[in-house]
Amino acid sequence: MLQELALPRSVTRCSRYPDGKIKEIERTVEISPRDGYVHIEKLMGKELNAFDAFFGKVMDALIQLNFKAAAIDSHQV
Secondary structure (H helix, E strand, C coil): CCEECCCCCCCCEEEECCCCCEEEECCCCCCCCCCCCCCHHHHHHHHHHHHHHHHHHHHHHHHHCCCCCCCCCCCCC
């Protein structure tokens, strides 16, 4: 019969055999998104790039207006 031992997080499982030998089994689990989905890092990169482009356009518009207030009507939206 195997005896389970308490382990640090780096070792997944450690067992002591009746003869006193200890066997460590280390394993890792990688989780990838399903087909059609992207890793959060890639998604956030795209979002950051889109925000950067949007912010650039807003700043360009403010510079053209010399930072004065501009009226916005329903036809401009």
